[in-house]
Amino acid sequence: MDFSKTFLINLGMLIAVAYLANVTFKYVLSRASAKMKYISSILLVVFCGWICSVFGFSFDGQVVFDLRFVPLIIASLVYPRASSLVIIGVATGLALLPFRINEASVAGFVNLCILGLLAAVLNDWMRRTDYRLIIKASVSILAINLVNVFNIAIFDVIPFHQYLTDVVPYTLPLGIALSYLVAFILRDFQLEQMRKYQIIQANRKLSKQKEQLQKAKLALEERAQQLMTASRYKSEFMATMSHELRTPLNSIINLAQMIAEQGKDMDEEDLKQYSSIIHASGQDLLQLINDILDLSKVEAGKMEITKGYISVEELMQVIFMQFEMVARSKNVEFKLRCGKETPDRLYSDSQRVQQILRNLLSNAFKFTHAGSVILEVRPERLDDPGREGDWLVLSVIDTGIGISKSKQHSIFEAFQQADGSISRKYGGTGLGLSISRDLARLLGGFIRLESQEGTGSVFSLYLPLETDAEQGEDRI
Structure with missing residues (x-):
């Protein structure tokens, strides 16, 4: 009987299908989801079993001997879930029934279902043990080959004695040998794929590190530029x-x-x-x-803040008296303006609020040669993210020289002014606004600036208006 020729044809078909599958997964399914790749691999294993059956050796016109169990052996070595092996066994057995329904095909279906269950048990055992891969593969190959021979023998599709004497001496050694050969080829292919995957991962890692280094370089260059700018400002x-x-x-x-x-x-x-x-x-x-x-x-971080109740009217009057003589000496109009529904009192640090307002008014009078300076107080509700709630706004409005858009952020930084030469013309160190900004943050507020060069500026100090309940909690 020419079993060797049939089994070698089966082996060649398995290798050809494996190569085509590799090309398909590499170029067609490379961007597919993990689930799609998993389902496709199961269908591929079933197809390998089916094609082995198609090119199997026919005995007595109905009994077919082939290597359809070999893909199941390979699957038991590589699949992460035992349930997949049961599905592969059942599906491989069903694949041939529509084309050839007889006693032998039904026996083949039952045989593959049993082999699928065995492969699932072996798969679970292999994942739970720490033996070397060669030992696990040998156990799987020998067990499935022996159970396959035993099943065919007990199904009695062909006479028992004839099967043991005329068929088994050829099919069992060939089946085991070809199973080892396919496993070796698959292992070599798997190692090659792992090497390619490791190279790809290494390239990705190097590319990522290159991007990170590039970003770090840009950050260092930016930081160096900032240090140079800070050095120049200092x-x-x-x-x-x-x-x-x-x-x-x-x-x-x-x-x-x-x-x-x-x-x-x-x-x-x-x-x-x-x-x-x-x-x-x-x-x-x-x-x-x-x-x-x-x-x-x-x-x-050592600036002390002592909060208490402040009379808003008294605060405005104190500040007005401190700058009234300055306004007269410069011949600039100085006015107070109070908005509707302004609260009578504020819960904050009176000394620091006055310090901020003095800095803002000092700048306003310094840079205003004609026109007016107005100190305005009003309540305002904000819906800005992170700043939602009720605020008391103390605004210093002047008709002075104004500040260009490009300089409005930098003037709040320490040692910086709207113009490096401005201190030589007007005097001052450029610390007032930086201190005022930091004090406003310590008080839970912030400062906003609206200005246009040549038309004046509006510096607005926003202080939180807390409810009586919240103030009570602060005191506790």
Whole structure:
């Protein structure tokens, strides 16, 4: 009997189908979902079993010997779920029934169902044990081949004695040998695929690392640019600071020396004038030092905030009296404006609120040569994400030189001004707005700026309006 020729044809068909399947999965199903690939692989294994049956060896016109159980052996070695093996066994047995329904085909169907159950049991055993792959493969190959021979023998499709003496001596060794050969080919193919997959993964990883390095490089370049900009701003700040320090110090030292040397010969009016200049210069120095200390405290997280009830009307009056003389000296109109439904009191830190308003009003009067400065208070409800709720808005509105759009963000940064030369023309260190922004955050609020160059500016301090219940919880 020419079983070897038939089995070799089966082997060739299996190898051809495996190659075509590899091409299909690589180029056709490469973008398919994992579920689609899984279903396609099961159909492929069933197709391999069916094609082995088509090219099987016919014995007595109805009994067919083939390698349809070999794809089931291979499936038991590679599939992650035992239930898939049962499906493959049943489907492979059913695949041939529509074309050849007889006693042998029914026996073949039952045989493959049993082999599917056995493959599922072996698959579960292999996943639970730590034996080497060669041992697991050998157990699976021998078990399925032996059970296949046993099933055919007991089904008695051909005489038992004839089957054992004339068929088994050929089919069993060939089946085992070809099963090992297919398993070896599959293992080699699997290793090759794993190597390709590892190369692809390594390339992806390298590509990802390259992108990350590129991003890191850009971030470093951006950071270096920021450091250069910060260094330039700090250099400008130090130049401004040296001017701001030297001017009042020189005034104090020179006038004090004049008083010490010529005080007896000076009249009372000159002494009063020099004393006033020394006092004003000392106040300027004190304000400068206070600004630097406040900025350091905020950056170090040591700025203390003490909240309490503040009378809004009293706050406005105190601020108005502090800047009334400044407005008169510059011939600029200074007005207070109170919106409707403004609350009588505010729960915040009175000292820090006044400090912010003084900084904003100082800038407003410094850069306003004609027109007016208005201090406005009003309630406002915001729906902005993260800022929903009721707020008390304290706005400083001036008709001064204004600020260009490109500079409106940078003026709130420490050591920066709308123009690097502005300190030389107007004086100041550029710390006031930075301190005001940080203090507003500490108070739970924020500052908004609306300005257009040449038409004036509106700096608005937003402070949260808390309910009595919330204030009570804060005190607890």
